[in-house]
Amino acid sequence: MQEGEDLSGYRDKALRGISLPGLGLSIRTAALTGTLPKPIIWPEPSSVIAKNMPVTIWCQGTFESLEYQLHKEGSQIPWDRQYPLLIKNKAKFSTQFMTMDYAGRYHCRYSSPAGWSELSDPLELVMTDPQDQSNTTIESGTGSASQPRDHTVENLIRITLAALVLATLGILLFEALHSQKRAKDSIRRYHTPQTEDWEDSSWN
Template sequence: MPGTLTAFLCLGLTLSLRTPIHTGSLPNPVLRAEPGSVVANGSQVTIICEGTPDARDYYLYQIGNQGSLQRLTPMKPGNIAKFLIPIIQWSHAGRYLCFYHKPPRRSKKSNTLELVVTGYLLPKPLLSSLTSVVVTSGEIMTFQCASWERYNGFVLTKEDEKFSRLQDSQYINSTKQFQALFHTGPVTISHTGIFRCYGYKNSTYMWSNPSDSLEIHIAGQFRDTPTLSVLPGSRMSSGEDVTLVCQSSHRRSGFVLSKEGTAHSLLYLRSVLQDKLYQAKFFMRNVTFTHGGTYKCYSSEDLLPHMLSYPSNAVELVVSGSSEDPDFLSEEPIPTFGLERCLKVLFGIAVAFLLLLLFLSLLLLRCKLQEKRRKMARRETTSVQLLAEAVEPVTMDRGPQKSSISAAAIHEKKKKPV
């Protein structure tokens, strides 16, 4: 354990494991980590050693790391001591033990805590089920964890961390990948849930980034058996649309649709009451040959999301024609709240864009009207100036002309004899 951990806890006392202290019948301490023992690199974790009330001192050390013994100050009433690691690093990965001292006795060692740091290696492996993501009680499941990265081994974990297994990797020449197979069973309800896998190289406590999650469901947990039908029919040409309808007379919160021979996630839809039957409609648009295959559906409950009913009757879709890639399955109603939220956000953005466009249009129209008014005003000013220039010379010429005529008339009168 690095020296920085001492600074975090203001620990100044080092105690040798060889110090002779009498042991008695003190309860064994329990060592655990919160929020868990599998921690992403750079995150925070707290190691907790739980003993008995009135314990004076607690001690924590990392197995295989000499000089890592640390003294922990217990919290009142003295049965718990906490060790905070604010930013976990690769050097923190490993196995830990703790014990406590209640004079004149010292407790035995705790259980071993295996602290794993993930994100050490960037390429995440690929996790798939070679059997199916829907299993039945008593069945044997097979998980495959694979990667093009040369990992020494792989780890399969379950979300609640009650299930974790390590397996050495094997190189498969046909796929050019390193992989490990995990056989699990006979399957019970405890085997359902969300699974991920990791790769590791030199240390089994330093893992890669996690694979994408894989959800496992168990069938036959509800008494009803839904029915599956196809509209307009199970035989179609490429490019046509088809609807798979799953129905049940029992009240269920939703239905799932699965395709045999694929390890993809199930399609889920909430149920709708119609004609006294609970049902869900799964739409496929512009089908191609890859949509062909055998389908089944199951009913489900929100409170028990990984438990399903007995399977429906199998329906085989036969598609003739093009070999183009299919459009993705579309569903009705919208299956997830995430999609609804996304649509609401897009709708809000569209409304805001239209309002902005309307505002800019009004602003542009106003500018054009103002420009038009300015042009009209300039034209009127120019017309008045031209008219004034045209009228002014005529007025000045007539003045002298009248004066000259009057002077000539007076001169003629003076020439006539009296």
């Protein structure tokens, strides 16, 4: 899963999981073929979690599942174990406070009377720190960080707004000067006829 990816796709897979090819296999068929359907893994609410916020990892298998394991890459032992929920074909792994220890790549698997399934596709869990002023994203428990955000678009927006403000001020200044000129012309036209009338009356 890519960073920041919308998890609706994961949820859709989970909701359609029972109808996916292979997930309807019986334990007898799975035992005969030697394979079990690959489990589906997805995060809730997202794969990108702010520091100290809750997060849940879901793992979906079959209705014959007996136990679920969560594996984190780099760990020699299962990260966590859970029994299926009442609906039997899924389990959840939760933490109330996201920390650096939980950031990383995860897989899950489940056991059934036919044995253990293969590992699920990887799920990358990312932690962000709102207090970090450098705008970096912590991607794993090693503390590595991504490059600072590109502010090009933000700078272009600021420049555009500044240009609009300057253009508005220019228009207002032009209208003010034009109004002042019109006022002077009106005063001049007002006084000119009075002078001519005085000159005409003096000749009489």
